[in-house]
Amino acid sequence: KAGVTQTPRYLIKTRGQQVTLSCSPISGHRSVSWYQQTPGQGLQFLFEYFSETQRNKGNFPGRFSGRQFSNSRSEMNVSTLELGDSALYLCASSLVINEKLFFGSGTQLSVL
Amino acid sequence: AQSVAQPEDQVNVAEGNPLTVKCTYSVSGNPYLFWYVQYPNRGLQFLLKYITGDNLVKGSYGFEAEFNKSQTSFHLKKPSALVSDSALYFCAVRDRDTDKLIFGTGTRLQVFP
Numbered sequence: 001k002a003g004v005t006q007t008p009r010y011l012i013k014t015r016g017q018q019v020t021l022s023c024s025p026i027s028g029h030r031s032v033s034w035y036q037q038t039p040g041q042g043l044q045f046l047f048e049y050f051s052e053t054q055r056n057k058g059n060f061p062g063r064f065s066g067r068q069f070s071n072s073r074s075e076m077n078v079s080t081l082e083l084g085d086s087a088l089y090l091c092a093s094s095l096v097i098n099e100k101l102f103f104g105s106g107t108q109l110s111v112l
Numbered sequence: 113a114q115s116v117a118q119p120e121d122q123v124n125v126a127e128g129n130p131l132t133v134k135c136t137y138s139v140s141g142n143p144y145l146f147w148y149v150q151y152p153n154r155g156l157q158f159l160l161k162y163i164t165g166d167n168l169v170k171g172s173y174g175f176e177a178e179f180n181k182s183q184t185s186f187h188l189k190k191p192s193a194l195v196s197d198s199a200l201y202f203c204a205v206r207d208r209d210t211d212k213l214i215f216g217t218g219t220r221l222q223v224f225p
Contacts, residue, residue, distance in 0.1 A: 045212060050210075055211065056210075056211055058212070098163075100146070102158070
């Protein structure tokens, strides 16, 4: 059974650009959540989706947005990139809410 | 406000000794509690969870965690540490009212041979 797949693995962007990250959950998993990991802040919750509906949102500016498709795949978009957006972005999936999360390897975003 | 605290940035322990990684939380009601581990160059992996019931929860790789409601703590423990346990450990709490999952800042465990 394939795990959670995140693409791309690495991204380098410049300030002001926008970026889209992709996440394919484990087959059958309907819940997808996104996290930002930085050395000083740990894991910060971004969004949580279940069956195409956003159930929860973290305390990030409106430049961060996401969506989930009918096949449970999810995308996250960051517009007008800032230097502080440099981080590892992790996607996780689970069968249902409140079950254990299965994480992808992440997308390492560097903003120059 | 909901919060999760892992008071130690790093814990050092000799192989074969018991280890404890601390976690305290501040959420309303009875939360769901989790521990995850991140090995170098690998994604986060689930270790164990507490939903309800017995305060001592057993998980993967010989780890266990003790839920203490009065102290709002959920410390991770292992009776005998292995060098291969060296990794970054995250405590997470889901508030049953808001349904948000909050992670701690992580504790780096270093086990020395």
